[in-house]
Amino acid sequence: MLIASAIIIVGLNACTKQDYAPIPQPTTQPAQQAKVDLVATSWTNLDGGIYESTLENALANLPMANGSRLNVYVQEDNGQLILISGSPVIYKGHALWAATSHYDVTVRYNCPEAPMPFQALHIVVAVN
Numbered sequence: 001m002l003i004a005s006a007i008i009i010v011g012l013n014a015c016t017k018q019d020y021a022p023i024p025q026p027t028t029q030p031a032q033q034a035k036v037d038l039v040a041t042s043w044t045n046l047d048g049g050i051y052e053s054t055l056e057n058a059l060a061n062l063p064m065a066n067g068s069r070l071n072v073y074v075q076e077d078n079g080q081l082i083l084i085s086g087s088p089v090i091y092k093g094h095a096l097w098a099a100t101s102h103y104d105v106t107v108r109y110n111c112p113e114a115p116m117p118f119q120a121l122h123i124v125v126a127v128n
Contacts, residue, residue, distance in 0.1 A: 034063050035126040037075075040107045041119065049112030055105040059125060068127050072098035072105060075122040092117045100125070 040053035059070070072085035074096060082089055084107070088097040094117075095110040105125055109116060 033126050033128070035124055036062055038105065038123040038125065040121045040123055043109075043116065043119075045114075049110060049114075051109045051111060051116055053107045053121075055107070055123070057103045058105045059100065059103040062125070062127050064127055070100050071126050071128060072100065072107075073124040073126070074098075074107075075124050081124060098123070 036058060038055050038058050040055060043051045043053050046052055062070075064070075070085065071083060073081040074084050074091060075081055082091065084091075084096050084098045085100070088095040088110075090096075091109070096107070098105060098107045100106075105123065107121065107123060111117070
């Protein structure tokens with residue numbers, strides 16, 4: 001009887017023993033964000049002091065899928081990115097904004113006083 005009890009206790013302990021190692025998860029790098037760097041240098045003066053630069057076919061090589069969202073930024077000299085798509089921001093004292101249409105990026109700057117405080121803008125477009 002004593003031997004039978006010992007065998008049952010050892011058997012039960014063996015059944016409940018959880019001696020396992022966790023399955024290692026593969027470490028993957030986050031997906032690289034697709035982006036394109038552009039320079040807006042050609043500006044047209046529209047009525048009312050609005051300057052416009054259209055970067056034609058600038059988005060043609062970006063991998064976009066259904067539901068992809070494009071963000072347009074102006075990059076300052078120090079490397080800081082300022083979002084200019086969606087709504088205007090004040091940049092060098094005046095409103096700056098951008099829009100995308102098919103493969104084009106259009107940047108607008110409202111500066112009723114001439115000349116504009118810059119000749120070129122570094123533009124970054126990122127796919128989210």
